[in-house]
Amino acid sequence: MSRRILPSGIVALSVMLCACSHSEGGSASGPPATGLPSGGEISALPMGHIAGLTDSAALARSIPNPYGDNPQAIASGKALYIKMNCAGCHGYDAKGNMGPDLTDTYWRYGGLPAQIFQSIRDGRAQGMPAWGAALPPQEIWKLVAYIQSLGGTYSVDGTPRNAQRPELVAPELSSHADDAPR
Amino acid sequence: MTEVETFRAPLVARATDRSRSSQILEQNWKGPGGIAGWLSTVDHKEIGKRYLVTAFLFLLIGGIEAAVMRAQLTQPNEHLLTAEQYSQLFTMHGVTMIFLYALPVLSGFSNYLWPLLLGSRDMAFPRLNAFSYWVFLFAGIFLYVSFPLGAAPDDGWFNYVPYASRAYNPGINIDVYALGMVLLGISTTVGSINFIVTLLRLRAPGMSINRVPILIWGTLTASVGNLLAVPAVSLAFFMLWMDRQFGTHFFDVSAGGQPLLWEHLFWMFGHPWVYAIVLPAMGIVSDGLPTFCRRPLVGYTPVALSTVTAMVLGFGVWVHHMFATGLPAIAMSYFSATSMIIVIPSAVAVFSWIATIWTGRPVFTSAFLFFAGFVILFVIGGVSGFMTAAVPVDLQLTHTYFIVAHLHYTIIGINVFPVVGGIFYWFPKFTGRLMNETLGKWTFWVMFIGFNVGFFPMHILGLVGMPRRIYTYPEGLGWGPLNLIVTLGSYLFAIGVLMFVVNVLVSLKRGKVAGDNPWDGPSLEWSTSSPPPVYNFAVIPTVASRYPLWEARLHQGDDRSSTRQGFLLDKGRETMGTTSLDAEPDVILKMPSDAYSPLLLALALAALFVGALLHSWWLLGAALVVITLASIAWLWPQRSLSQIET
Amino acid sequence: MSARCTLVPSVALLARSATTYADTPMSYLHTYGPAGDPITRLGWGLGTISIAVISVIAVLLLGGLFRHRTERASDDAQLAVGREGGGMAWIYVGVGVSTVVLIICMGWTLVTTAIVLHPPSTPALTVQVVATQWWWRLRYTSANPSRTFTTANEIHIPVGQPVRFELASVDVIHSFWVPQLSGKMDVIPGQTNVTWLEADKPGVYRGQCAVFCGAEHARMALEVIADTPVDFRAWQDDQLREDPPPGSVTVRAGQRVFQAHCAACHAIRGSDAAGIVGPDLSHLMSRRTLAAGSLPNTPGNLAGWIADPQSLKPGAQMPDHLVSGPDLTAVVEYLNTLQ
């Protein structure tokens, strides 16, 4: 009888002991307990004002979204998208209304995570309000995570998820042609 | 090619221990042994022991989880655990105790004892029995693999939507829960089928339906209940998984879904389930208590009928879990009434036990102490349940620690105590050695006092307004001291459980050697050796009364059961199939030998669910192919089982 | 050592604890309103019956245990009684008495259910409660729309009158429960449940969310403050009165900081801040607690909460690192003017 106690028991016991060591946030709202940079670290990232195209794109390409595609961050990003009235301008399906469509691959001010972060934090010339005061960096990164989950953004390693023209990193910053807002 | 015999009149012979026929039977029924034997055995005794051991390991794991939670709640504003860790702990504590311990441990007892109690050589479907255990083990591992990833289910054991929906729980936590429960449901369902068919077809000749032990009635009722309830809730879990992964809207409010739909679907299964995990345990007491009271059970028929009535009514009371959801008063009053009436079958059982003790001559063995202690805990749990059956009072009691107290009194009181008592009672039969009685008595008192000190104050915590599932609480509400007492009491109870485990491990080697019938019990299992031979009975016994080994001394009527003389059935693995009501000999059943297909099928099924969890569709496809092949291999007609008409 | 010596102390413990715990804030051993009192009476009745049943069974059990006790199953061959029968009377009497008691209790239950289902008179006041992850939004409606206003976490009701509550949830299932006034009512998204409360005497009655609703389910408390009708009217007028525009320089700076950093989520009537993501902070300083009853409302706690909410209520929607340093002191100064 004793011989047979060992096999099925040990697995369950060892699993249990290392469980309490770390656990990721289960519910959508809790900030991920560990494994992710804290709010302070994120805001200290070398954002700097994006001057010319050359260094900014390289700089922007080097900064990934610290949340990556963490499902909790995407869910709370989607909740913020509705609560902060983004849906009013960009549409409840993010297909664009007064503001541009966030699901396609045309990014007037850059489709890299860091550039979208800056668009949200500092606002943009054609009416995008600046959210840096109302939302601390980690909340903005959650919004960026949600926008990335819509599939239109460029990934940090330059290979866009589904864009045809990877070099189209920041059209508006390069040329100042009067655009045709959708 | 041996000629396939389809008809034979079985020999009637006298069983002598060292006779040539017992060697033949030994050859027929012995598995290959070693690792191969371990993986392929279909012997109900092996599977029963595995169920018991695995269930007790899950009990210990659940206990550790409870201990950590109690540490967190010892004082106000404790910071031992984060909210998320606490949520995962209380969910896994609930899931482990209710799903991975409570029924499996009873399946362990029933798998081991049914053939011995019924006078048969194995269960009706031995391979299905092995398959049921393997799927249960893999479901347990499937649920627990999520723990180290920090993604264990975290919405409680009844997992209310919309918190369980993807919007509020986007991780894989709830997918692990939903798929794990469907996998476990498969094991429970096939187990129920196995028990029901065994009861109907494999009783010893003469053991009519009113002569089967009460444990059989308990497990039979639980199995019928599960057969109806478990598939239904597996569908609900599947609907939740579809909502989360494929955008269906069963429970999504914004598109017409209803959170109340989940509550109804879950509790329609929930209440029958909590009866399924206590009725067999009550059966254990109803069989064990008479032995130590030196007299047959008082009112066998009322107790048997009350067991069935309890389960039937159990299907009509589920809304008493939902009295605060704003359903119409008329509906709630109906369910309040049925929830009160369900007390009556329990009253029948309680008064039967008390009558047995009152009119018997109780022998204070450890097992008996557990059975006696069980009666008082059963009544305390019962009356606190009766209090919540009153709708307006339940509006105060529900979702508070009063309910936590009630559920612990019912599950620990009515399941754990009889199970521990049952181990003390049947340990000699399982291992051939007695457990230490003095340590046993100390174990009882430590567990009994620890339990009451630990869990009775929970009633008071509930009355002073402490809600369930809060990971911390502020000062000034009067909850601090009570929580401290509860924590200390629960640790004392834990010590008691450890003493019991030590007793088991020590007695395996150094327990006093027990004969065939150390307690002079009345039922058939005490007629075999301890531990019983692999073929259980040399000859199939015939039964003439409810208490075969006590017939002589009860001098009722003159026909006698006989365990020494009966059908030989030694041509391969055979046992006697009898008719359902009167158990007249009907057919010789050819039993399948050891096979790997149950393990293979269980592994493939687990792989299927892992594929579904991780959305790796190629793994899912591969698993489906293996499942089909394993099923074909399993069901391939075998000449040795005379399934082929030549 | 018999079971009896453990039962007696636990019953004593229960009796003693009943008295000391009756007056803790969340205890419903004693209630203070017509919505709760009938329930409490029924509760005590059923509780007493339960204790009685336990005691009777305990006595019978102990009696049975020590009546014909035998040391060991020495003469195991010998059975207690030859005859099969005997003892059935126990079942008939026991079940009979139980059934009678059950039927009485069922009758009493139905009567109490009828009493507490509807308020005695149609409530003059309706409060719309919206439960959202981990705080309570309250809206006082009235026939005159301009007396409709929003507040949070602290419900004021007039003493002696029934108040109707319409409960709605915008995210998961919660449960609205003020134990000393009445039973709980779950708040289920997609439907509006209705309940009512009434307080006999003025006082503070604490409530808490009862159904598990996520990370901070433990800190989702609320307070019902029963005022005399005069005080209640004064409180309503006070809530409708707009705070005077900020006087001193720092307070004006504080308002600017608030408008920049906090107005997207919080509203203060009279200023330009009108966000509804977080609680309405109009007349914040008139409230007793902060963060849904998590901590008492003092300027120190307020500053601590604003600076680092995640340390006090981890998982709350309010983000960290929003304001710090001079901005923090300015905004706390401004919030202190919202009496």
Next chain:
Amino acid sequence: MRNLVRSPAAGALAPSPRIEGRVHDPVHRHTPRRGAAIAGALFLGLPACGYSLQAADAPAAPPVSTNNLSGATLNSSPNDPAGEWHSQARDFANSRYSPLDQINTGNVGKLRIAWTFSDGTLHGHEAAPLVVSDTMYVVTPFPDMAYALDLSKPGASIRWTFKPNPSPMALGKACCDAVTRGIAYADGKLIYNLLDDHTVAVDAKTGKEVWRVMMDNLETGATMTMAPLVVGNKVFVGNSGGEMGVQGWIAALDVDTGKQLWRAYSTGSDKRVLIGAEFKPFYSWMKGNDLGISTWPDGMWKHGGASVWGWISYDPGTNLIYYGTSNPSPRVPAQRPGYNLWASTIFARDADTGMARWAYQTTPHDEWDYDAVNEDILMDLRINGEMRKVLVHFDRNAYAYTIDRTTGEVLIAAPFAYLNWSTGFDAKIGRPIVNQDKEPRPGVKLDNICPPDIGGKDWQPAAMSPRTGLVYAGIFNICMDLTDHEVGYIASTPYDGMEMQRHAAPGGNLGEFMAWNPATGKKMWAIKERFMTMSGALATAGDVVFYGTADGWFRAVDARNGSVLWSQKLASGVIGQPITYLGPDHRQYIAIYSGVGGAATVRADTSMSGFPAQGGTLYVFSINGDSIGAEPALPSVSNDAGAPAPTANRGQQ
């Protein structure tokens, strides 16, 4: 010979507009084909008539109402010269009626493009050009440039261009496309609103800026798109931005200096709304003081919307201006119990002091975004045998109102388009009866609410002809599915919370052009159009009415029986307002902007097949396309016969 007669019905591309009249006109209606045949015969019969049509120098005598169906008479002050067009609606009464009749039902079939002008912008072109003496003035959508076109030059070349360079931030605040609805002319100055809340005056001769006044703060989300109205030395302007939770207002500025004379808000205390002693609303539920506060939950009037972005009309007799306010904010009714005065309200105010005389709220406690900003056409009507001074208003809630403009009493209120939000109009209390199960609740999807947010008719102005007594308007046949989301006010972000999808109402057609008898509240005839009829209307003494459709068709129909006499597909959708004028060559021209945008594209299903691309071209038509210095349409029959050479001065006759 070119195909002289292009029968509108037979046009390959054009979906043939089906004629359907609710009330059978006694005169048997021609089918379009036959109408064209008759016109063709007439034309063939007069080949020799040539092109020196007799120019009508003096404005034709006030038209004798031959058979006026409603008995309506029009006061067309300020009686600008018949051949000119000084304000968007041509007269204070907003009739959009022109006394010119060179183009009539007979020869309208021969209209051809005379010249076109592209203004280089792509947003929605909603404005109408103005013609003063021999110059045409046009204003473009964002960046709001103004052009002066010299009509005396062949092809009307540009005399000057004015570039105000408004702030691009306004693009992100304009709810319904960066448009401007028109320009006003006042003694030598052109006055119009820039999107970034500035009103600017430009010298008509030189194109230099005279004054520029900031009227509102762009940061709050307010924009200005309306066409100003000039009355004497005052110009009236208002803001838009109901979606952004602004506070609506109307203001009067001095024409010469731009100084603000008075400003009346739409919500708040009576002092802010300029309500005083002489304010006498007709219905009791609008009587009381400070209703602009008491009909709102505490403090919500501050972001109550009710902006003024539509049309203003003026009655010189009573010196009152009439205008409407937009819907209350936010668009989630559950957040703002109460009537929410003065949103969705028609106001009558004294032009000099701005004090309100009466008000009528068309949609109390609006729940579907039914603004009341549409035009109020002033006329005198015979109702129940008595001549009444009325205003006719086609509201977005799909009711057409005929209201006594001196007292505010609703004389007639009849649905003119498909509606199901209301079950009827209670004349006694003067309010539509709301249909309970069409009232939206937050978070619950509600299907098939008609009319949609842009209403039975949006801002596109109707026209009225005193000759027929009918009002001609382009209306919608659209419904919507909507879900309300509770929304908080965050400055300079949208504060509406309505998730909405439009779809066609029963009948499948999105638009309809109809004639309405304001005296009886009956629809005389209607032309169903596959796409929305989003353009202004123009009625002329030649008994021809012009309108355009969102997919680019510009049509002329017979004012009497609604038969389509002429159609022309333009480059982009038509959401502008057609005008007619006499060129220096005394020839009658029709001018219309094409350039789809505005409400036709915002939240609309632009994936419909045939939906036009953006554009920005002004089209000017004349009979046979003749204009100053242009080649005669007919090639000379024989080369050697020395056909009169095209001389530059041909246009100088």
